[in-house]
Amino acid sequence: MDGYLRLGMVNQHKNLLMPGEQCIGGGYYLFDWTSNRLLLDRASYDFGRPRWHLLDTLKVPVAYRGLTIIYSYDDHFHDDLIVTDELQIEYYE
DSSP states (O other), rough: OOOOOOOOOSSSSSOOOOOOOOOOOOOOEEETTTEEEEEEEEEEEBBBBBGGGOSEEEEEEEGGGOOEEEESSSSOOOSSEHHHHHHEEEOOO
């Protein structure tokens, strides 16, 4: 709920949460190092699609600095949301 982007290889997105945290959605990810992009798509089984409209600032791990973050409602990346253009990005360690 505080806008932290968390990625991980888990069976359910709830496994990425710390005690007392809430999730505003999830999905799948892919790094496109050639194009310097982090591609996010689809929806979490347990939390649904990310509700980007609830955030003003997205807190992103510093290791992803410089990547363009893109979210697609399907896995074709047509008519996608360029998250790094729509939200303020704050990097954390």
